[in-house]
């Protein structure tokens with residue numbers, strides 16, 4: 001019997017180590033002292049991804065950064081940016097007797113318009129409609145195959161999640177009674193939108209698991225077109241700290257470029273198999289992001305030859321066009337600004353008053369990756385480095 | 388939804404793999420990457436293996452830091468000292484983990 005190196009244990013042991021974290025924090029401070037001499041303004045680093053926001057908040061990373069280094073949330077929470085229209089359509093189908101499958105994260109997602117008094121899939125279930133929460137699309141496909149009733153899956157997600165749909169389809173695991181409300185979105189166009197529209201971002205911590213699929217190369221435009229340093233990072237506290245150190249170093253050297261910090265799983269070219277599957281079933285379309293609006297070439301839609309899998313086609317639902325799209329946040333909710341890094345959750349008047357994780361009013365309070373939900377559960381900027 | 392869970396592949400049958408997530412939790416997931424085999428460490432997201440964890444590249448991240456410190460270290464002795472301490476600590480941690488055995492291979 002041999003001892004194996006368990007990479008999970010090793011990851012936790014190294015990337016959550018307090019001593020190493022302390023050394024990297026010193027390094028960050030050291031870089032910052034030198035950056036300060038060059039830069040007059042604060043350095044604003046965008047955590048593109050909700051899971052990075054989680055790591056930053058959970059481990060209290062903001063509390064150990066120098067005052068001039070600011071970490072802001074980004075649009076990388078797929079549940080937060082899923083247009084209200086998709087939730088309304090799913091609720092409507094549930095009320096009409098269709099079985100609706102959803103991930104736990106999107107189950108409580110509140111829509112702007114209530115349908116028959118139901119504002120979310122959780123409301124619809126409370127009214128006795130058939131809404132089922134699943135861990136994966138595979139679980140939904142298997143369950144739908146057993147009862148054979150008309151069913152839909154609320155297929156939210158970024159590049160990391162969408163291969164799950166394509167893979168199940170290509171393996172003939174999707175029964176004919178199950179179709180998808182395809183809400184897949186692509187992250188690089190949203191990052192582009194953020195850096196173009198939202199003031200100055202000094203650096204971007206690019207999403208780690210999205211990049212396992214796309215390859216890190218998709219983020220090259222950040223340094224090359226916008227002069228913004230970018231580091232593809234993992235999700236342990238040290239990963240985030242190292243990414244911050246690398247971004248500061250790039251600023252100091254005046255040489256913005258793209259680096260991979262998360263090299264234990266991300267490559268430059270990504271996951272060829274998953275990319276080929278996405279390409280086979282989906283085409284890239286202009287698509288709406290909740291609280292933001294349409295972003296060019298940022299959505300995935302079924303190709304014509306696979307339109308029998310598209311729930312909107314099958315049930316005759318027409319998606320609003322760019323001209324018809326209306327702001328889809330409830331009055332007072334500033335999620336649109338939160339996910340673009342121009343406001344903090346605590347800037348919202350509803351935060352922890354009318355909007356809490358138990359009774360979410362806006363979409364960013366629902367998902368475990370929503371910035372408002374993270375701040376609500378972890379206490380905002382965090383004060384303790386839990387490593 | 389960048390959430391990914393690390394697991395170890397117990398076995399692969401066609402396009403399905405059984406993955407051990409630790410703590411007694413195993414689950415059947417779709418194989419979303421090429422050439423996965425039993426014993427591989429993988430990242431699973433929403434029921435699909437999206438990537439493999441590579442031990443080979445594990446410490447590479449620290450070499451990025453080393454390179455960073457070397458550049459800045461030309462006029463900053465302190466940065467070099469951090470790095471030396473990082474190197475020592477990293478060695479301690481990885482060796483301690485390996486000695487502890489981590490996961491034990493089933494015979």
Ligand code: SF4
Pocket residue numbers: 332333334335338345348349350351352355356361362363364365372
């Ligand atoms: S606290 Fe609630 S209402 Fe305010 S921005 Fe966040 S989700 Fe929207």
